Amino acid sequence: MCPKCDSSDIIRIKGGSTWTGYQNFIRGSAIKMVLVTRYLCGNCGFSEEWVEDPKGLELLRKKYGNDTTGNPYV
């Protein structure tokens, strides 16, 4: 359900999809990438990104949990 227009026409785009033309990820560590899934509203175009992998979330929490800068791209 779209939070903007209440449409149920939601398109789910897995991270790394060639549809977006680029690898869609947050840098989790030097060697491991955390994939981000994008949800796109087919009606109004609103999009959100989610980290769906619990291991990816854990990785990010460990790495950035104490980082007060809040910058995931350091």
Ligand SMILES: [Zn+2]
């Ligand atoms: Zn919408």
